[in-house]
Amino acid sequence: MKISKREKQFIILCIISGILFCLIKFLFFPLIDRRKELSENIFAKEMMYKKYVAYLNKKKDVERELDALREREKDIETKLLRGDTASLAASDLQRTLEQASSQVKILVQTTKIMEPETLDEGFLAVPIQVKLVSDLTRARKFSSMIEENYKFLTIPELKISVKNKADPREIMITMVVNGFMKGPPPAAPAEKKEKGKVRQVPRTETKQRS
DSSP states (O other): OOOOHHHHHHHHHHHHHHHHHHHIIIIIHHHHHHHHHHHHHHHHHHHHHHHHHHHHHHHHHHHHHHHHHHHHHHHHHHTSOOOSSHHHHHHHHHHHHHHHHHHHTOEEEEEEEOOOEEOGGGEEEEEEEEEEEEOHHHHHHHHHHHHTSSSOOEEEEEEEEESOTTSTTSEEEEEEEEEEEEOOOOOOOOOOOOOOOOOOOOOOOOOOOO
């Protein structure tokens, strides 16, 4: 059977079309999909890298802040009263007040250790009441030495009265001085024990024999 020229052209065109279809479907489209997948993977990795870099930068900032907080904590600890208990801390505060009074030559009549007060963040205020005999100049120096001490000391209460009206230069001072210390760690919550129920035993009635 003889094939005409037109039929040959048609057959060749069909073959070329089939080849082109196969190339497009099995080569071109997969290449496009692969390229799209690679670009998405690259974009995802870039985003992950940026997040990682941001995390590292943030971590460095956090570490610097932690170091600053540790240094501040050390500085605060040096300004707290010494002693593991409130009584030892009160003794440390008492020694500090005695040193300050001896420097300005003030007569300390009485000292009274008061009850400590629990503050926020696990600290205790340790107060001492002091009664002094002085004049205004030395009293002012004494108060300044307390408030400007290397330790954290405050004067929440201050009363001044004239001891002798004939000589008003001599005054009686009653003040409360607060020092601070770290309080004990919070106690663990006590476990609630279930109370056992008391089981009542029924009474047995006894009949008397006649």
